[in-house]
Amino acid sequence: MTMTAPLIQRLAVVGVGLIGGSFALGLKAAGAVGEVVGIGRSRANLDTALARGIIDRATDDPAAGVAEADLVFLSVPVLSMGPVAARLLPAMRPGAVLTDGGSVKQSVIDAIEPLLPPGVEFVPGHPIAGTERSGAAAALRTGYRNRRCILTPTGRTGAEALALVRRAWQVLGSEVVEMSADKHDRILAAISHLPHMVAYALVNAVGSYDRYEECLLDYSAGGFRDFTRIASSDPTMWRDIALANREALLEMLDRYRNFLDVLRDDVATGAGEQLYEFFHASKQMRDAIDEPTREDG
Amino acid sequence: MTMTAPLIQRLAVVGVGLIGGSFALGLKAAGAVGEVVGIGRSRANLDTALARGIIDRATDDPAAGVAEADLVFLSVPVLSMGPVAARLLPAMRPGAVLTDGGSVKQSVIDAIEPLLPPGVEFVPGHPIAGTERSGAAAALRTGYRNRRCILTPTGRTGAEALALVRRAWQVLGSEVVEMSADKHDRILAAISHLPHMVAYALVNAVGSYDRYEECLLDYSAGGFRDFTRIASSDPTMWRDIALANREALLEMLDRYRNFLDVLRDDVATGAGEQLYEFFHASKQMRDAIDEPTREDG
Numbered sequence: 001m002t003m004t005a006p007l008i009q010r011l012a013v014v015g016v017g018l019i020g021g022s023f024a025l026g027l028k029a030a031g032a033v034g035e036v037v038g039i040g041r042s043r044a045n046l047d048t049a050l051a052r053g054i055i056d057r058a059t060d061d062p063a064a065g066v067a068e069a070d071l072v073f074l075s076v077p078v079l080s081m082g083p084v085a086a087r088l089l090p091a092m093r094p095g096a097v098l099t100d101g102g103s104v105k106q107s108v109i110d111a112i113e114p115l116l117p118p119g120v121e122f123v124p125g126h127p128i129a130g131t132e133r134s135g136a137a138a139a140l141r142t143g144y145r146n147r148r149c150i151l152t153p154t155g156r157t158g159a160e161a162l163a164l165v166r167r168a169w170q171v172l173g174s175e176v177v178e179m180s181a182d183k184h185d186r187i188l189a190a191i192s193h194l195p196h197m198v199a200y201a202l203v204n205a206v207g208s209y210d211r212y213e214e215c216l217l218d219y220s221a222g223g224f225r226d227f228t229r230i231a232s233s234d235p236t237m238w239r240d241i242a243l244a245n246r247e248a249l250l251e252m253l254d255r256y257r258n259f260l261d262v263l264r265d266d267v268a269t270g271a272g273e274q275l276y277e278f279f280h281a282s283k284q285m286r287d288a289i290d291e292p293t294r295e296d297g
Numbered sequence: 298m299t300m301t302a303p304l305i306q307r308l309a310v311v312g313v314g315l316i317g318g319s320f321a322l323g324l325k326a327a328g329a330v331g332e333v334v335g336i337g338r339s340r341a342n343l344d345t346a347l348a349r350g351i352i353d354r355a356t357d358d359p360a361a362g363v364a365e366a367d368l369v370f371l372s373v374p375v376l377s378m379g380p381v382a383a384r385l386l387p388a389m390r391p392g393a394v395l396t397d398g399g400s401v402k403q404s405v406i407d408a409i410e411p412l413l414p415p416g417v418e419f420v421p422g423h424p425i426a427g428t429e430r431s432g433a434a435a436a437l438r439t440g441y442r443n444r445r446c447i448l449t450p451t452g453r454t455g456a457e458a459l460a461l462v463r464r465a466w467q468v469l470g471s472e473v474v475e476m477s478a479d480k481h482d483r484i485l486a487a488i489s490h491l492p493h494m495v496a497y498a499l500v501n502a503v504g505s506y507d508r509y510e511e512c513l514l515d516y517s518a519g520g521f522r523d524f525t526r527i528a529s530s531d532p533t534m535w536r537d538i539a540l541a542n543r544e545a546l547l548e549m550l551d552r553y554r555n556f557l558d559v560l561r562d563d564v565a566t567g568a569g570e571q572l573y574e575f576f577h578a579s580k581q582m583r584d585a586i587d588e589p590t591r592e593d594g
Contacts, residue, residue, distance in 0.1 A: 128518045147518065183509065190503045191517045195524045200579040201560050202495055205553040206487045207582035212480065217586045220488045221425045221444065226523045227492045231583040235576035242564050242572050253561050256502040257554070263498050264550050267539050275539050279532035282497040285504035286528040289514045 020075030021139025063091035082111030094119030121161035145173035317372030318436025360388035379408030391416030418458035442470035486545035
């Protein structure tokens with residue numbers, strides 16, 4: 001029997017939640033990682049991660065945790081990426097690679113690249129695979145299977161480091177796509193950040209309606225529950241995303257509101273044909289993406 | 298063995314889709330109905346309903362279909378309720394009961410009550426159980442189990458007719474709630490009609506974004522798919538709902554837009570604390586309704 005070295009001898013995961021925990025679990029299950037060090041502030045969450053076998057060691061000290069790591073995976077709220085990177089980058093050994101799973105890319109690049117010490121590479125990345133759940137308890141071994149991971153290398157990103165991170169996501173079963181950080185941020189503003197804003201606003205608007213002496217949400221059926229599930233997402237994570245991707249999100253919020261205003265006016269004027277066309281166009285677009293192979297496969 | 302008469306000797310279902318088909322299937326499975334006559338315009342859909350055992354006989358003639366029925370269940374788009382009722386009511390026998398499953402109640406009552414012949418009762422109803430699917434193929438025997446059905450009797454609704462319809466929904470496993478048509482229409486505007494408008498507008502806004510030479514919807518992951526599933530709903534049904542419940546829907550659309558505007562301004566000004574509070578309040582309300590017993594039981 002030939003023993004081959006794992007892809008990554010030592011992995012450090014900073015923020016062992018759904019995203020970081022699933023990254024470690026999947027790589028472990030594939031035999032692609034030697035030891036995993038978990039770094040975080042919540043002892044309870046780290047204990048959960050240890051108990052689930054997501055990590056082998058735990059520490060609350062970023063510098064100590066990353067000192068011997070070949071790959072460091074940063075999965076903290078996006079506005080914490082810079083401050084946390086500032087603490088751990090000086091402790092990373094030359095030749096080590098930092099990557100991340102943040103939902104916004106340009107602001108994370110702007111925060112991290114100026115801090116990179118010589119010999120340490122940064123590969124900005126984002127797996128499109130979140131759910132409304134969070135914490136190590138929510139991590140899934142197969143969380144990235146048949147998903148897409150977007151990498152947004154910059155002019156400073158080395159080819160070897162990029163290849164390593166790309167390989168890690170492929171081992172996890174993801175399709176890796178490369179694009180600019182700006183394009184990533186606009187696409188995600190549209191398909192993820194805007195829908196979260198819309199869902200948060202909807203639940204607030206409906207949940208606080210007080211014409212009757214009962215909460216209208218108690219009447220909600222399956223459709224409303226599916227529709228608003230993402231409004232259960234972590235508020236800190238989403239505050240950070242909204243602030244870090246402000247420009248692209250505002251573009252999409254304003255675009256969306258224009259469509260909503262057209263629809264509102266068609267309702268107000270009783271424009272049946274226009275309403276039908278509006279709903280029909282939306283149904284056609286929505287039906288076209290409902291192919292189970294990508295997400296359920 | 299004692300043979301007891303079924304609750305309903307002959308049931309006529311006008312519009313054998315998801316709503317009407319599930320009504321017939323569930324009552325048949327419970328032995329609560331003798332014969333079911335299906336009435337509709339699409340021969341293909343009626344054939345599906347016959348093949349699935351949802352109905353025993355099929356016709357495209359409302360008058361012939363309802364002539365011997367004890368209970369007639371009307372499940373056509375809400376703006377068709379009046380015109381269809383006008384054709385079938387003169388053919389209903391005295392003592393028979395008409396009920397419906399329309400998503401808007403006041404406009405249906407206004408359209409039907411003036412047409413009622415002597416001896417025929419109307420019980421306005423609405424099961425809160427739809428999905429984005431439609432047609433007889435989507436009907437489910439257990440579609441109403443552990444759901445709520447709202448009945449909105451008027452001053453003209455007879456007690457015996459109301460009791461019969463209430464019993465039918467209870468046999469189907471639904472919790473029956475009575476309220477005014479106005480309250481129903483406002484609650485449904487909030488928890489169902491508004492979310493559909495929001496989802497239709499979102500899919501249109503995102504799906505037609507053309508900065509890149511690809512459809513952004515192709516990048517959507519599970520969250521977006523859940524969120525926009527209701528945008529696959531039938532456009533005719535939703536055009537009718539938007540027109541028939543215009544006033545209540547406009548109230549909720551404007552209320553929602555005020556919340557969205559607050560959120561938009563907080564994003565624009567980078568008001569992190571306000572964003573956190575907005576998301577946190579929404580998450581708390583959403584988490585409070587996520588009890589699996591009602592919908593999944």
